[in-house]
Amino acid sequence: MKKKIVLSISVSIIIVLFAVAIGSVYIAPMDIVRVIGHKLFGQELPIDFDTTQVAIIWSLRLPRAFLAFIVGAMLSVSGAIMQSVLKNSLASSYTLGVSSGASLGAGIVFLFGVTIPFLGIFSLPIMGFLFGLGTIVLVISFALKIGGGLENNTIILSGMVISLFANALVTLMSAISREQIQRLIFWQMGSFASKDWLTVGILLVLAVVGVIYMAHYHQEMDMLTFGEEQAQAMGVNTKSVKWILLITAAAMTGSAISFVGVIGFVDLVAPHIVRKVFGSAHRYVIPMSAVWGGSFMVVCDLVARTVVPQQEIPVGAVTALIGAPFFAYIYFSKRARVR
Numbered sequence: 001m002k003k004k005i006v007l008s009i010s011v012s013i014i015i016v017l018f019a020v021a022i023g024s025v026y027i028a029p030m031d032i033v034r035v036i037g038h039k040l041f042g043q044e045l046p047i048d049f050d051t052t053q054v055a056i057i058w059s060l061r062l063p064r065a066f067l068a069f070i071v072g073a074m075l076s077v078s079g080a081i082m083q084s085v086l087k088n089s090l091a092s093s094y095t096l097g098v099s100s101g102a103s104l105g106a107g108i109v110f111l112f113g114v115t116i117p118f119l120g121i122f123s124l125p126i127m128g129f130l131f132g133l134g135t136i137v138l139v140i141s142f143a144l145k146i147g148g149g150l151e152n153n154t155i156i157l158s159g160m161v162i163s164l165f166a167n168a169l170v171t172l173m174s175a176i177s178r179e180q181i182q183r184l185i186f187w188q189m190g191s192f193a194s195k196d197w198l199t200v201g202i203l204l205v206l207a208v209v210g211v212i213y214m215a216h217y218h219q220e221m222d223m224l225t226f227g228e229e230q231a232q233a234m235g236v237n238t239k240s241v242k243w244i245l246l247i248t249a250a251a252m253t254g255s256a257i258s259f260v261g262v263i264g265f266v267d268l269v270a271p272h273i274v275r276k277v278f279g280s281a282h283r284y285v286i287p288m289s290a291v292w293g294g295s296f297m298v299v300c301d302l303v304a305r306t307v308v309p310q311q312e313i314p315v316g317a318v319t320a321l322i323g324a325p326f327f328a329y330i331y332f333s334k335r336a337r338v339r
Contacts, residue, residue: 004278008288012295016069019302020061024310025053032057063200064192068301068315069294070203071192072266074256076293077211079267080274080285081249084221085242086155089272093136093253094264096159100166101135102128102257103188107170110184111177128258129251136250138162140243189314190261192301199259210252211290217245218282225280263297263316265323270296272326 017029035057037043045054079092093099105127108114115123139162143155174181220241223231228238257263270293271285278284297315300322304315 001278001284005284005288008291008295012069012291015295015298016065019065019068019298020057022302022306023056023061025056027053027057027061032062036062059196063195063197064301065298067195067200067203067260068192068298070200070207071256071260071263071294072270072297072300073290073294074203074207074210074252075263075267075297076270076274076289077214077286078249078253078256079293080271080282080289081214081221081245082267083271084282084285085224085245085249087225088156090156090268092265092267093132093250094267095156096139096250097135097163097166098132098250098253099257099262099264100163100170101138102132102254103170103262104135104166105129105131106188106258106261107173107184111173111181125255125258129254132254132257133247133250135162135166136246140246186261186314188262188316190257190263190316190319191312191314192260193305193312195260203256203259206252206255207290210248210255211286213248214245215283215286217241218286221245221282222280261316263319265319265326266293266297266300269319269323269326 017032020032021027021029031049031053034043034045034049035054038045038054039058075093082091082093082096083089085091106124108131109124109127114127116126139155139159142162143158146154146158170184174184220231220236223234223236224238224241231238253267271289274285274288274292278288297319300318301315304318305312307313
């Protein structure tokens with residue numbers, strides 16, 4: 001197990017280095033290491049070092065690569081939590097409508113110019129976060145109201161219903177206010193372009209706090225895999241723990257996508273693969289979902305900005321091209337096992 005963990009972390013570091021190195025101008029990985037050492041530890045750069053590369057590495061590519069990794073980690077951990085709590089391999093913040101709720105909050109900001117006093121430019125991420133969080137609470141309440149519980153496809157269908165309703169509201173608002181529709185569409189497709197170290201710092205703090213907090217409940221999640229009755233017999237307050245985990249997972253997703261836009265399916269793909277490689281123990285699933293999800297997102301962003309010369313495609317489109325067939329594979333393989 002330790003070898004798998006060390007290998008996963010090593011590959012992630014290599015992926016981030018190559019994501020920073022590859023672009024319209026190729027930069028050697030050792031030059032990237034030199035710039036990081038120069039900026040963080042004051043190490044001297046070679047006399048003939050190109051100062052343009054310093055700006056490209058430090059101001060453009062490093063923040064983008066780190067942000068992609070952090071967002072991928074947050075989404076993947078969120079997906080791992082939801083799949084475990086709901087005992088449903090199709091569960092994720094995307095399929096449960098958190099992304100659509102965040103889009104509705106962003107649409108209100110973009111299309112009607114709504115701002116939160118004293119928050120200024122942070123009105124968009126705060127609104128996205130609040131609406132995303134509100135959506136998961138609404139989905140869970142709706143699923144419980146109709147008597148389907150939280151451990152079958154009822155909650156997935158509830159998420160899809162709420163998601164369709166939120167998307168319909170966004171479409172209606174777009175038809176009414178066409179001036180800002182282009183900005184909203186671009187945000188909905190997801191992008192890591194033009195992000196700075198402030199955004200990286202904010203999400204890094206949220207990611208570290210969220211992952212550590214989730215990891216604190218790894219034993220409770222392990223017990224929940226045996227069923228609610230067994231978990232209760234072992235002293236777990238299942239109702240309280242489930243609500244805490246689901247709301248925290250939704251909060252992580254809402255925080256991530258409110259800064260970079262809607263990016264789906266990462267929270268479905270990465271946790272599923274991690275369980276295949278590391279097993280179902282959550283002390284491994286949670287941190288490794290962060291590592292694998294972050295690496296997966298960095299690769300997707302690299303593809304998004306390099307696959308078409310002189311043009312960038314939305315990273316959300318790349319993750320959807322991979323995630324949608326993966327979703328279908330999980331769904332149909334699950335039905336085949338039931339039969």
